[in-house]
Amino acid sequence: xxxxxxxxxxxxxxxxxxxxxxxxxxxxxxxxxxxxSGELVEDAxxxxxxxxxxxxxxxxxxxxxxxxxxxxxxxxxxxxxAVTALxxxxxxxxxxxxxxxxxxxxxSQLVAADAALPTLAVHLDPAPARExxxxxxxxxxxxxxxxxxxGGDVVLCLVPALELPPFEDSPLAALCGSLTAxxxxxxxxxxxxxxxxxxxxxxxQLEAAEARLWLxxxxxxxxxxxxxxxxxxxxAIERAL
Amino acid sequence: MSGALRPxxxxxxxxxxDHALIVRELLAMAEPGLSVELVxxxxxxxxxxxxxxxxxPAGALVLIDRLLAGxxxxxxxxxxxxxxxxxxLAVLSAAxxxxxxxxxxxxxxxxxxxxxxxxVEWRELLRRLLALSVMRLDTR
Numbered sequence: 072x073x074x075x076x077x078x079x080x081x082x083x084x085x086x087x088x089x090x091x092x093x094x095x096x097x098x099x100x101x102x103x104x105x106x107x108s109g110e111l112v113e114d115a116x117x118x119x120x121x122x123x124x125x126x127x128x129x130x131x132x133x134x135x136x137x138x139x140x141x142x143x144x145x146x147x148x149x150x151x152x153a154v155t156a157l158x159x160x161x162x163x164x165x166x167x168x169x170x171x172x173x174x175x176x177x178x179s180q181l182v183a184a185d186a187a188l189p190t191l192a193v194h195l196d197p198a199p200a201r202e203x204x205x206x207x208x209x210x211x212x213x214x215x216x217x218x219x220x221x222g223g224d225v226v227l228c229l230v231p232a233l234e235l236p237p238f239e240d241s242p243l244a245a246l247c248g249s250l251t252a253x254x255x256x257x258x259x260x261x262x263x264x265x266x267x268x269x270x271x272x273x274x275x276q277l278e279a280a281e282a283r284l285w286l287x288x289x290x291x292x293x294x295x296x297x298x299x300x301x302x303x304x305x306x307a308i309e310r311a312l
Numbered sequence: 313m314s315g316a317l318r319p320x321x322x323x324x325x326x327x328x329x330d331h332a333l334i335v336r337e338l339l340a341m342a343e344p345g346l347s348v349e350l351v352x353x354x355x356x357x358x359x360x361x362x363x364x365x366x367x368x369p370a371g372a373l374v375l376i377d378r379l380l381a382g383x384x385x386x387x388x389x390x391x392x393x394x395x396x397x398x399x400x401l402a403v404l405s406a407a408x409x410x411x412x413x414x415x416x417x418x419x420x421x422x423x424x425x426x427x428x429x430x431x432v433e434w435r436e437l438l439r440r441l442l443a444l445s446v447m448r449l450d451t452r
Contacts, residue, residue, distance in 0.1 A: 099406035104330045110431045135337055139330040252382030
């Protein structure tokens with residue numbers, strides 16, 4: 072595994088600025104669709120003569136308007152849903168606890184250069200990490216996860232098995248930058264989980280071909296783990312847990 | 313605007329399908345018989361011009377949504393202005409600040425405006441853009 076630099080979380084002010092911009096711009100679009108569609112319905116119903124003067128049949132125009140009402144409402148709901156999910160992720164109560172990696176990654180196929188790595192303890196609420204791995208795994212089972220120690224973190228490396236829309240930076244930055252493009256997609260779910268993990272000192276780096284997740288080792292376990300790893304066999308082991 | 317004084321065609325490049333349909337309806341009401349083509353355009357912001365724009369009739373009016381699939385349309389706009397100077401290019405956006413309007417004009421748009429919130433304002437805007445494209449046809 073190539074050693075990679077742990078990504079720093081985007082500054083909160085920058086994310087907030089992007090999100091406010093996206094909310095103020097992206098939500099206007101479905102709002103416009105709703106108001107214009109409503110006016111088109113009114114136009115067709117109250118001024119049938121005017122409606123029939125145009126080439127499209129009134130029924131067809133009504134279809135356009137009704138479609139606009141339906142889709143505008145759905146779009147608005149989709150984008151508000153993404154903002155709501157981010158808000159809930161900020162408010163969600165997390166219950167960090169110390170647990171061995173092997174327990175966190177139960178059911179996965181672990182690959183580690185050091186036999187002791189799966190026994191190391193991490194300290195976090197395991198639910199968001201498990202949700203993230205399950206999402207990245209898609210239908211692939213068991214999930215193959217490579218482990219590597221990096222400073223006070225353990226790095227999980229895996230190949231995502233789900234289709235993602237093209238994006239730049241991280242899922243969270245991408246979603247905050249465009250609700251129109253990403254709300255309602257798997258990337259939005261990943262953004263929420265990224266936020267939950269970053270709240271706990273974890274970090275996520277996601278590309279189409281590889282995902283890396285930095286999880287903080289338990290504070291008391293770090294020194295002991297380092298000692299335990301000294302002299303550990305530098306052989307690759309593969310364990311199905 | 314009389315039926316004789318109008319652009320040969322209007323292209324609506326917008327990945328907001330409902331907006332595009334509504335604009336087509338309004339154009340049909342304002343100018344019966346006017347050729348209007350909808351272009352999703354979402355994947356066409358980089359690389360070559362979308363074929364429908366590249367092959368648009370000379371002098372056509374092109375209405376382009378500022379954001380296509382979450383990206384600024386400016387790269388495509390610049391190529392349009394360079395490769396098809398005969399087209400009249402108008403950038404529309406659900407929200408357009410003065411700074412963004414300036415960027416759109418600098419990128420090659422002949423006009424840039426916020427998408428109106430009422431049908432009356434839309435009709436007025438479309439009349440203005442159709443007149444602009446006719447004026448550019450006349451001056452060529």
